[in-house]
Amino acid sequence: xxxxxxxxxxxxxxxxxxxxxxxxxxxxxxxxxxxxxxxxxxxxxxxxxxxxxxxxxxxxxxxxxxxxxxxxxxxxxxxxxxxxxxxxxxxxxxxxxxxxxxxxxxxxxxxxxxxxxxxxxxxxxxxxxxxxxxxxxxxxxxxxxxxxxxxxxxxxxxxxxxxxxxxxxxxxxxxxxxxxxxxxxxxxxxxxxxxxxxxxxxxxxxxxxxxxxxxxxxxxxxxxxxxxxxxx
Amino acid sequence: xxxxxxxxxxxxxxxxxxxxxxxxxxxxxxxxxxxxxxxxxxxxxxxxxxxxxxxxxxxxxxxxxxxxxxxxxxxxxxxxxxxxxxxxxxxxxxxxxxxxxxxxxxxxxxxxxxxxxxxxxxxxxxxxxxxxxxxxxxxxxxxxxxxxxxxxxxxxxxxxxxxxxxxxxxxxxxxxxxxxxxxxxxxxxxxxxxxxxxxxxxxxxxxxxxxxxxxxxxxxxxxxxxxxxxxx
DNA sequence: TCCTTAAATTGACTATAGTCAAACTGTAAT
DNA sequence: ATTACAGTTTGACTATAGTCAATTTAAGGA
Numbered sequence: 001x002x003x004x005x006x007x008x009x010x011x012x013x014x015x016x017x018x019x020x021x022x023x024x025x026x027x028x029x030x031x032x033x034x035x036x037x038x039x040x041x042x043x044x045x046x047x048x049x050x051x052x053x054x055x056x057x058x059x060x061x062x063x064x065x066x067x068x069x070x071x072x073x074x075x076x077x078x079x080x081x082x083x084x085x086x087x088x089x090x091x092x093x094x095x096x097x098x099x100x101x102x103x104x105x106x107x108x109x110x111x112x113x114x115x116x117x118x119x120x121x122x123x124x125x126x127x128x129x130x131x132x133x134x135x136x137x138x139x140x141x142x143x144x145x146x147x148x149x150x151x152x153x154x155x156x157x158x159x160x161x162x163x164x165x166x167x168x169x170x171x172x173x174x175x176x177x178x179x180x181x182x183x184x185x186x187x188x189x190x191x192x193x194x195x196x197x198x199x200x201x202x203x204x205x206x207x208x209x210x211x212x213x214x215x216x217x218x219x220x221x222x223x224x225x226x227x228x229x230x231x232x
Numbered sequence: 233x234x235x236x237x238x239x240x241x242x243x244x245x246x247x248x249x250x251x252x253x254x255x256x257x258x259x260x261x262x263x264x265x266x267x268x269x270x271x272x273x274x275x276x277x278x279x280x281x282x283x284x285x286x287x288x289x290x291x292x293x294x295x296x297x298x299x300x301x302x303x304x305x306x307x308x309x310x311x312x313x314x315x316x317x318x319x320x321x322x323x324x325x326x327x328x329x330x331x332x333x334x335x336x337x338x339x340x341x342x343x344x345x346x347x348x349x350x351x352x353x354x355x356x357x358x359x360x361x362x363x364x365x366x367x368x369x370x371x372x373x374x375x376x377x378x379x380x381x382x383x384x385x386x387x388x389x390x391x392x393x394x395x396x397x398x399x400x401x402x403x404x405x406x407x408x409x410x411x412x413x414x415x416x417x418x419x420x421x422x423x424x425x426x427x428x429x430x431x432x433x434x435x436x437x438x439x440x441x442x443x444x445x446x447x448x449x450x451x452x453x454x455x456x457x458x459x460x461x462x463x464x
Numbered sequence: 465t466c467c468t469t470a471a472a473t474t475g476a477c478t479a480t481a482g483t484c485a486a487a488c489t490g491t492a493a494t
Numbered sequence: 495a496t497t498a499c500a501g502t503t504t505g506a507c508t509a510t511a512g513t514c515a516a517t518t519t520a521a522g523g524a
Contacts (some may be wrong), residue, residue, distance in 0.1 A: 060381055063463065068384050070377060082374055085367040099377060123363070127355070130362030135317040137369040142314055144376045145302060145331060149292055151383050152300050152424050154480070184502075192384050197481055199503055215490090231295065386510070416472070429511055431473055447520085 001029060006112075008076050009050045011136055014128045023122060028113040032104035038111065039080070041101050044094040047115040048081040049102075054109025057186060058100050069190040070100055071143075072182060078136060084116060105182060151192050158191045159201050160230035163211070167220055177219040184216075205229075233261060238344075240308050241282045243368055246360050255354060260345040264336035270343065271312070273333050276326040279347035280313040281334075286341025289418060290332050301422040302332055303375075304414060310368065316348060337414060383424050390423045391433050392462035395443070399452055412448040437461075 003024035006012045012020065029052075032038060038049065038056065049056075051073055058079060059069045073079045083096055090096045104111075123129050150158050166178045180187065188198040205211045210226050212219040220226060235256035238244045244252065261284075264270060270281065270288065281288075283305055290303040290311060305311045315328055322328045336343075355361050382390050398410045412419065420430040437443045442458050444451035452458060 062384075068381060070380060082370045082377075085363060085370050086374065099374065123359070125359055127357055127359045127362050130359050130366065131317060131355070134362065134365055134369060137366065137373060138314045138317050141369060141373055141376065142318065142331065144373065144380065145314075148302060148376065148380055148383065149300060151380065152294075194482065195502070196483085196504085200481090203503080426512065427472070428474085428513085432511090435473080 005052055006050075008052070009078070009112075010076055011050070011078055011129070011132050014132065019122070023114070023118065026115065026118045030111055030113065032109045032111065034104060034107045034109075036104050036109075038102040038104060039098045041098050043097060045080075045083050045096040045098055045116070046094075047113055047119065048078055048084060050078050050112045050114065051075045052110040052112060054104060054106040054111075055181065056102055056109060056111070057105050057182075058102050059189070060100050067101075067189055068192070069186060071140075072105075072186075072190070074181075081133070081137070084119065105186065155191065155193050155197055155201050156204065156229055158193070159198070159205070160226050162187070162191060163218060163220065164223075164226060164230050167223070176221075177217050180216040180218065237284055238282075240284070241310070241344075242308055243282070243310055243361070243364050246364065251354070255346070255350065258347070258350045262343055262345065264341045264343065266336060266339045266341075268336050268341075270334040270336060271330045273330050275329060277312075277315045277328040277330055277348070278326075279345055279351065280310055280316060282310045282344045282346065283307045284342040284344060286336060286338040286343075287413065288334055288341060288343070289337050289414075290334050291421070292332050299333075299421055300424070301418060303372075304337075304418075304422070306413075313365070313369070316351065337418065387423065387425050387429055387433050388436065388461055390425070391430070391437070392458050394419070394423060395450060395452065396455075396458060396462050399455070408453075409449050409451040412450065416448075 003017075003020045006015070006020045006024055012023070015023070032054070041060070053075055055075070056073045056079060057069050058071045058073065059067045061067050071079070080098060080102065082099060086096075123133065150161050153161075163178065166181070170178060182190070184198060185195055188195050191198065193201075202211070202213050205226075206213055208225070210220075210222045210229070212221055235249075235252045238247070238252045238256055244255070247255070264286070273292070285307055287307070288305045288311060289301050290305065291299045291301045293299050303311065312330060312334065314331060318328075355365065382393050385393075395410065398413070402410060414422070416430060417427055420427050423430065425433075434443070434445050437458075438445055440457070442452075442454045442461070444453055
């Protein structure tokens, strides 16, 4: 594995080969297996991560032991960049912790760690990189806005929205089904509900002839009605 | 009103006097009265706003007419910067709309509009400004994370958290009460509930001797118990 | 001050989704 | 094939918060 993998990361796509090599020489690459923790919200912040392969969930654990999933992150995206530019001094002094927990949810999840200090020196006089960074954060904000919006809806609406998003983001044309990229348990947590309620909602949709569930494959049999459910 | 007011805006605090004058000459300053709309989520995006005086709410309207408040914005902060660096081409062609609605919630709310093009040219070779921008977005992301986390809690927890945040952010020391900066109706919408439930929750806290409500003044009589309520 | 309107509160009821416990299914390992 | 286990589903019950309607309180204008 060499510095070329960094080219795939959106954030770094404008860097020169020299810069890429320089950055790469200071990065750590690590492979995680399914269920392995990447960081806890109790440990000191040292930098952000990029996903090369696999996927990752970012979550909080509530006092009753329940987890609440904030994001899923997929290849070529970054996570845990939020604290980077906050509390500059505190990060330097290792007084700052990660804002949430993070776990690999697939085997062979390959991550690259960019330490804060490396990124600081890189970004200092590179306004193109800055602007990439801004775009990335803006995109996250947009997603979170959507997430907040949908949380105030009822569970069927939330599920319908999620299914349609997956369906529409699937690039393959003509496909009549989606493959859930995450476990149903993680999906309930992401949708802000519990396994039982999610299960019942799937059943409800199935009974109404809108979808057909077969494991992680969800056949969309009546997109129109699903859209009607999802419409706020 | 001259270009010096821009100095108060966090984002611009590092600009030179010359730069400030240049920016200011291209800005529009407008005063809004309470309840006046600033933009709708249907109109083309032209730029972001800064608050000099007053305050603003950012919200979505659901199909049943209910509004869901995403943020409150207070003086010296910016809002609606999210689309700035997304869809660069689309913004130029005015194909992009504001992502939510925005309304002044106080009389004499003074706003400055920075058009996208002005900001593009300003940020191009100013990495200090870029970094400020990044910090601002990062801060918003952090707040939204908190917001998402709290929405999954029950209403008493959400209210307790909100009251404590207000209480702790109040700089005046020794103050035993907080003054709600927004209407109770807006508060319910922000907390993701409705007026009746908020009212009952205030009453519950009052009956338990934790707070004393008198209009917008909320006396915190038992901070410890309130904290216990808020603890996730 | 009264009058009008908006904001806030209360009660009775309903619906939605969470809890708990049990049963079932599918998959992977022996 | 058998076992073991995690993941999923189902049922009965409960709790939380939303709905609707009515009332009370507060606030702003004439």
